[in-house]
Amino acid sequence: MQGALAHSVPAVAEPLAKGSLMDPYSLLEPAATRVRDPLSGRSLWVAGMIQDARMDGETLKFVLTVKKEHSAEDRQRLRDAVVRNVVGAGWAGEVNCTIRVEGVAVGAPAAGPAKDPVKGMSGGGVQPHGGPIAKTPIPGVKHIVAVASGKGGVGKSTVAVNLAVALAQRGRKVGIMDSDIYGPSIPLMMHVNGRPIANEQKKILPLRAYGVECMSIGFLVDEKEPIIWRGPMVMGVVNQFLKDVDWGELDYLIVDMPPGTGDAQLTMIQAVPISGGVVVTTPNPVALLDAVRGVEMFRKLDVPVLGVVENMSWYEANGVRMYPFGQGGGVKMAVEYGVELLGQVPLKDGIRSGGDEGKPAVLSGESVFDGIAASVERALPV
Ligand SMILES: Nc1ncnc2c1ncn2[C@@H]1O[C@H](COP(=O)(O)OP(=O)(O)OP(=O)(O)O)[C@@H](O)[C@H]1O
Numbered sequence: 316m317q318g319a320l321a322h323s324v325p326a327v328a329e330p331l332a333k334g335s336l337m338d339p340y341s342l343l344e345p346a347a348t349r350v351r352d353p354l355s356g357r358s359l360w361v362a363g364m365i366q367d368a369r370m371d372g373e374t375l376k377f378v379l380t381v382k383k384e385h386s387a388e389d390r391q392r393l394r395d396a397v398v399r400n401v402v403g404a405g406w407a408g409e410v411n412c413t414i415r416v417e418g419v420a421v422g423a424p425a426a427g428p429a430k431d432p433v434k435g436m437s438g439g440g441v442q443p444h445g446g447p448i449a450k451t452p453i454p455g456v457k458h459i460v461a462v463a464s465g466k467g468g469v470g471k472s473t474v475a476v477n478l479a480v481a482l483a484q485r486g487r488k489v490g491i492m493d494s495d496i497y498g499p500s501i502p503l504m505m506h507v508n509g510r511p512i513a514n515e516q517k518k519i520l521p522l523r524a525y526g527v528e529c530m531s532i533g534f535l536v537d538e539k540e541p542i543i544w545r546g547p548m549v550m551g552v553v554n555q556f557l558k559d560v561d562w563g564e565l566d567y568l569i570v571d572m573p574p575g576t577g578d579a580q581l582t583m584i585q586a587v588p589i590s591g592g593v594v595v596t597t598p599n600p601v602a603l604l605d606a607v608r609g610v611e612m613f614r615k616l617d618v619p620v621l622g623v624v625e626n627m628s629w630y631e632a633n634g635v636r637m638y639p640f641g642q643g644g645g646v647k648m649a650v651e652y653g654v655e656l657l658g659q660v661p662l663k664d665g666i667r668s669g670g671d672e673g674k675p676a677v678l679s680g681e682s683v684f685d686g687i688a689a690s691v692e693r694a695l696p697v
């Protein structure tokens with residue numbers, strides 16, 4: 316952090332790039348967010364019904380995935396509503412929407428998206444090795460929210476922890492799961508440690524801190540144990556946390572993801588139905604590029620992107636805001652990729668010390684996290 320501050324660069328807001336509308340999801344996300352699925356009661360976007368979007372020349376193509384239970388009139392009405400919203404947003408090209416009924420084989424496989432920045436990943440709804448995804452819900456858990464970033468050290472755990480505590484402060488039943496097996500942060504940041512015990516059904520009981528149910532590999536593995544031993548455990552532990560922990564009744568389970576968009580993240584995202592993804596980034600261009608990968612990762616796996624949190628946006632010195640990582644990066648990314656900017660978190664010693672001392676800054680009145688929690692509640696009502 317010291318180094319970053321020492322090399323502060325002047326703040327220059329870059330102009331928004333033209334051609335951003337060529338990203339099909341930037342058109343479809345707002346269009347589908349405004350249409351409600353009569354079966355699930357959620358928006359088509361949050362319900363994950365918009366898939367395989369791509370631009371084919373001047374034509375925007377996408378698939379509307381419906382269930383057998385959707386009536387023919389509903390299917391038509393939902394398709395027309397999305398198309399109308401896309402056109403209403405100013406799209407002048409053609410729109411081609413295919414309706415796909417879940418569980419019913421289609422004649423020709425849907426083509427993948429035009430660009431594929433996340434290496435080795437296939438289009439929505441299909442595992443890298445082919446075959447449909449079998450997502451098992453966690454009983455009692457209403458929404459799983461994954462907090463991810465393309466890059467390490469941008470403040471994922473800080474955001475995850477403060478978001479969890481902020482939701483708990485708002486009266487929600489919340490859990491947090493540390494899926495970062497190499498660098499578990501929850502024990503320190505939530506000031507919670509000890510060995511969890513199992514209940515009569517042999518399910519692990521999480522530890523509670525600040526009204527939040529917590530689970531971390533840090534509770535189970537000795538800090539001094541060499542990390543190399545943990546490698547083979549990654550997938551097993553992630554699965555165990557998702558399936559063998561008795562989370563109880565939760566409105567939100569916040570998952571603090573390991574940095575990056577690799578295998579561990581894909582397994583995690585494909586193992587359970589994630590209601591929404593939050594991408595954390597710092598405002599500098601390199602971090603933003605990685606954050607875009609995070610957005611793409613969620614989209615390709617049909618996880619609705621709730622938005623982006625710009626962390627370390629500025630710090631204040633003598634009442635003047637300084638922008639050590641540049642200014643406007645988060646806004647620019649939000650506009651270009653059609654995602655919500657959930658909040659801008661300042662670089663503050665209180666936020667750092669809140670993490671190190673195990674007292675999340677939101678407890679000391681850092682209100683930005685409450686605003687982020689409110690947005691999550693709005694996107695994923697309970
Ligand atoms: N807004 C902020 N102001 C001050 N310090 C911050 C802020 N956000 C994060 N930090 C500090 O930066 C460090 C890295 O943050 P954090 O551990 O949350 O990042 P991360 O993305 O989870 O990292 P990793 O990729 O290693 O999991 C921590 O020491 C944290 O306290």
Ligand SMILES: [Mg+2]
Nearest residue numbers: 471472495500
């Ligand atoms: Mg972390």
